[in-house]
Amino acid sequence: MFATVPGRSGNWRRDLLAGVVIVLLGLLTIIEAQSYPTGTLARMGPGYFPVLMGSALVFLGLLIPLVGDPSGGDDEQADDMQVNAVDRTRGFLCIVGGLFAFLLLARFGGMVPAAFTLVFISALGDKSHTVNSAALLALVLTSAAVIVFAWGLQLQFPLFQWG
Amino acid sequence: MDTITNMSYGLSVALQPDNLVWSIFGVLVGNLIGVLPGIGVLTAISILLPLTYAMSPVAAMMMLAGIYYGAQYGGGITSILLNLPGTPTNVPTCLDGNPLARQGKAGSALFMLILSSFSGAIVGITILMLFAPLLAKVAYSFGPAEYFAMITLGLVAGSTLAKGSPVKSLAMVVLGLILGVVGVDVNTGVNRFTFGVTELGDGLSLIAMAMGLFGVADFLSNINLPQRRLPNTDRKGLWAMMRSTRPEPGDVRKAIGPISRGSMVGSALGVLPGTGSLIATFMAYAIEKKISRTPERFGRGAIEGVAAPEAANNSAAQTGFVPTLVLGIPGDPVMALMLGALILHGIQPGPALMVDNADIFWGLIASFFIGNVILVLVNLPLVGMWVKLLSIPYKYLFPFALLCVAIGVYSVNYSLVAVTMVIAFGVMGFVLRKMKFEAAPLLLGFVLGPMFEENFRRALLMSRGDLGVFFVKPISAGFLTVTILLLIWLIVSGMRYRKARFSSAAHRKTEVQ
Amino acid sequence: MFRKALLSTVVGVLTAAMPLGNVMADYPDKPLRFYVGFPPGGSTDTVARIIGPALEKRMGQTVVLDNRAGGGGYVGLEAVSRADPDGHTFGFGVSGALTVAPTLRDDLSIDPHTDLVPVSGAVINPLVLAVHKDKGINTLQEYIDAAREQGGMTYGTAGPGTAMHLAGELLAKMTETDLTHIGYRGNGPAMSDVLGGHVDSVILDVTTLKPHVEEGTLVALGVTSPQRTELAPDYPTFQESGVDGYDVSSWFGVLTTAGTPPDVVAKLNEHIVAVLKDPEVSRRLLEAGLEPAPSTPEEFKTMIMSQFTTYAELIKSADLGGN
Numbered sequence: 001m002f003a004t005v006p007g008r009s010g011n012w013r014r015d016l017l018a019g020v021v022i023v024l025l026g027l028l029t030i031i032e033a034q035s036y037p038t039g040t041l042a043r044m045g046p047g048y049f050p051v052l053m054g055s056a057l058v059f060l061g062l063l064i065p066l067v068g069d070p071s072g073g074d075d076e077q078a079d080d081m082q083v084n085a086v087d088r089t090r091g092f093l094c095i096v097g098g099l100f101a102f103l104l105l106a107r108f109g110g111m112v113p114a115a116f117t118l119v120f121i122s123a124l125g126d127k128s129h130t131v132n133s134a135a136l137l138a139l140v141l142t143s144a145a146v147i148v149f150a151w152g153l154q155l156q157f158p159l160f161q162w163g
Numbered sequence: 164m165d166t167i168t169n170m171s172y173g174l175s176v177a178l179q180p181d182n183l184v185w186s187i188f189g190v191l192v193g194n195l196i197g198v199l200p201g202i203g204v205l206t207a208i209s210i211l212l213p214l215t216y217a218m219s220p221v222a223a224m225m226m227l228a229g230i231y232y233g234a235q236y237g238g239g240i241t242s243i244l245l246n247l248p249g250t251p252t253n254v255p256t257c258l259d260g261n262p263l264a265r266q267g268k269a270g271s272a273l274f275m276l277i278l279s280s281f282s283g284a285i286v287g288i289t290i291l292m293l294f295a296p297l298l299a300k301v302a303y304s305f306g307p308a309e310y311f312a313m314i315t316l317g318l319v320a321g322s323t324l325a326k327g328s329p330v331k332s333l334a335m336v337v338l339g340l341i342l343g344v345v346g347v348d349v350n351t352g353v354n355r356f357t358f359g360v361t362e363l364g365d366g367l368s369l370i371a372m373a374m375g376l377f378g379v380a381d382f383l384s385n386i387n388l389p390q391r392r393l394p395n396t397d398r399k400g401l402w403a404m405m406r407s408t409r410p411e412p413g414d415v416r417k418a419i420g421p422i423s424r425g426s427m428v429g430s431a432l433g434v435l436p437g438t439g440s441l442i443a444t445f446m447a448y449a450i451e452k453k454i455s456r457t458p459e460r461f462g463r464g465a466i467e468g469v470a471a472p473e474a475a476n477n478s479a480a481q482t483g484f485v486p487t488l489v490l491g492i493p494g495d496p497v498m499a500l501m502l503g504a505l506i507l508h509g510i511q512p513g514p515a516l517m518v519d520n521a522d523i524f525w526g527l528i529a530s531f532f533i534g535n536v537i538l539v540l541v542n543l544p545l546v547g548m549w550v551k552l553l554s555i556p557y558k559y560l561f562p563f564a565l566l567c568v569a570i571g572v573y574s575v576n577y578s579l580v581a582v583t584m585v586i587a588f589g590v591m592g593f594v595l596r597k598m599k600f601e602a603a604p605l606l607l608g609f610v611l612g613p614m615f616e617e618n619f620r621r622a623l624l625m626s627r628g629d630l631g632v633f634f635v636k637p638i639s640a641g642f643l644t645v646t647i648l649l650l651i652w653l654i655v656s657g658m659r660y661r662k663a664r665f666s667s668a669a670h671r672k673t674e675v676q
Numbered sequence: 677m678f679r680k681a682l683l684s685t686v687v688g689v690l691t692a693a694m695p696l697g698n699v700m701a702d703y704p705d706k707p708l709r710f711y712v713g714f715p716p717g718g719s720t721d722t723v724a725r726i727i728g729p730a731l732e733k734r735m736g737q738t739v740v741l742d743n744r745a746g747g748g749g750y751v752g753l754e755a756v757s758r759a760d761p762d763g764h765t766f767g768f769g770v771s772g773a774l775t776v777a778p779t780l781r782d783d784l785s786i787d788p789h790t791d792l793v794p795v796s797g798a799v800i801n802p803l804v805l806a807v808h809k810d811k812g813i814n815t816l817q818e819y820i821d822a823a824r825e826q827g828g829m830t831y832g833t834a835g836p837g838t839a840m841h842l843a844g845e846l847l848a849k850m851t852e853t854d855l856t857h858i859g860y861r862g863n864g865p866a867m868s869d870v871l872g873g874h875v876d877s878v879i880l881d882v883t884t885l886k887p888h889v890e891e892g893t894l895v896a897l898g899v900t901s902p903q904r905t906e907l908a909p910d911y912p913t914f915q916e917s918g919v920d921g922y923d924v925s926s927w928f929g930v931l932t933t934a935g936t937p938p939d940v941v942a943k944l945n946e947h948i949v950a951v952l953k954d955p956e957v958s959r960r961l962l963e964a965g966l967e968p969a970p971s972t973p974e975e976f977k978t979m980i981m982s983q984f985t986t987y988a989e990l991i992k993s994a995d996l997g998g999n
Contacts (some may be wrong), residue, residue: 018598022334029341036348036355042628046348046355049616053341060334067330091386092593095379095565099586102569103579111570118569119562125386126558137559141566153202154210155574156742209716209743216725306874347748350859352836354783361754361785364747436864490871491887492864496715499864503717506883507725509963513887576746613861621858625830625875 019064026057094125110160115142173525185222189229190534197237197249201571204234220508225530227501232480239276247378252476255448259468273546283474284535286426287481299489307622312642314615317442320449321607326462332604339608362580374568375588376602382561383593418470425474433479436494440479447475707738711767713752715745730951749773757791761935775983792931796948797971801926802905806894807877816897816917828854832866832875839926840879843900883965901925
């Protein structure tokens, strides 16, 4: 997932995977739609449209590896090669982790701790940041957020709150 | 003649100091809101609504409207700089605007944004001024069958946007349509695909989806990439960027066609409440790509790809006021809020508004003119500053953008479900990118999905299940014919891709050698 | 001097808040929170923005309006149900959410009848059945006849499970005609379709329809409530037009957290009723197309429960909700 082998065989493998994912999503849609009545064409139930769309998705998913996709080996793919998997994973985890921390602290802490933690954790995802530089950045951006969002825009987001 | 008298009356209303000040205030706030990723127009207007109690109704409308169209300008700026669409109608701007910025041409892209936004808005206002009552009739001549047909065309056109395989784009459109199913079914009231979460009853959040698929997915893909440090990080590069603020020679000439086509499409479709402006924007982009002699430049930094959709969305933002002002029927939640402000002042919106409250109608239109001039005056000098923003190293920029996204999305409803969606869509966007799927058609499908399904079902309910209804009505039949032609073209070009697959592989081999 | 005064105020506030047993004495002793379960700009929001400032003046405390849109009003009601039961948090409940949704929906996070306490009715939002003038239909009777001749009529509403939807189903049932419900996402798209002649008729609130009736494009066939409305006194009621016993009304009322002491509820009711009866407030409400309808907590509760029972039967017999 974090590194793709470029080249023609890579493209084909990628498209096969893409097709499989799309077919699966289509099937899931059809399965979930079974819990709603389908109705008739004149009086469609809530399940009609999802079944229709799920089937369309399955069809398109089958078509993807057959038709193929010439794009690839271009800029983004080339980038992938220059970043090692460790840096990729670190960046990924820190951004997602930072957002999750925000999620928790927004409710059980308020804007200031939530903002600080989000910036701090996500900044650490960049390998050139140190703990100190990330903390400093978090401090600066949190202050900016307080000024812009809490005072400027008057958002109803308490700066601190418990529980 | 009549229009001239009305317009000069409108100008006299709009130029009253009180009105002028509020109008400028609204425009500037809108511009700022558009630039801040994640903060939607609706949030901004809700926050400022209490201010309007103390104002005259005319000033209140001017301010709220200013926020609305001001945000269109601002939303394009972050699309170009950060690949973050401020509003859904700025999505096509990302497609070429952001690549331009990455090539160090942010300045000329921003200049084009301002030029095309302004031109589009002026065309839209002029049409609004001259033909408002006529356009209102057009708006309600669109029934379920016509909407369905138009949306179908919009969806298919939208899948030609992408760089790569049209089949993949179509799959994204359909996936978007499915994601649009989440929430209460508007015909039966049944909750679908909500898995017991009350908040999902209103569907997935559009802002969360846009911020996740574009913003967060972008950060996830680009973090720790050495060459994403733009060519401007060193002094010399920065200097070059500053100079590139001026348009590249030939850009303006190249953009005249896209701007005029974009404005026309935008003005025409903008009149249709709810769907018009978004379809117009995607359509404008698709048209340029279709008629271009070098379609392969699109998605890789074609200046026409910025000009056409921005002209379209700004003209649509202006003609979008037709149903609201002429009929009192709000086209979207923002317009509903504006009408709410009128009601709070004891003015009943409806067909009589144009006559009974001529000061509101004509004053507002005049204020659109003034507001757009101000937007240009404010934004042109700022181009240099925006470009400089890009010289901030990525390691400072992305946490800042993440923070704006998180706070903005959270503040829409103070719901953590929305923030969770941002994370989910961010990861999803990242995975989709790895498989070379594009997010723009997905978003298009999502936004239009509910309207697509509703109108399909509504049309068949009314016709008692007769599919012929879509081909009997002339407008609907017209749209569907174009759609079918487009699909045929897609299939043909799909076959071309199949061939290209082999030749391009061979081509790449020679390149390596 | 100033510091001393400040200190004594702080101490005063703290001690006032201390004895929990005697909430009543100083109610309200802190800012009040008024939840609106719909986005700004809608009619619930309009009402809240008219009565909010009046309440603020009367109760001597800030009233913070909080729009928690979503779930057909349930996101806002849920917030009310989770607040401290001290009467400082209250919100709007609309008729659909309180009387129809509990029967129709299985995803409600709270039970509106036990997790909330009714405080007072607020306003009535009369509903009207209207057709395009080109249909050549001028009375409810002609509408029913036409529906029978043509083998049915379509009617649009602002969505399924609303009082408007219910009004249509009840009409179909009582007159034994085939009326097909077409749900829209709010008033706007429904209006657009009736003006364009795409849907045969609509049932919407009087405020939305009246300007188009006055202009002559639409014809109002009748109001669904048993009495004529002050807002449009020339529209006949369904009952007058020969549908005996027909009664559907759409209203909003104020509710607070379950467990709030009855004397606090009574006090809050007193303030709300007084504000609704204020001539300036009621003038502004009428201008916005809403009739003030204050009531006692008991009357309000009885109204909710009796309509809930009636509609539950109707929903079951008409098999609404598509499943």
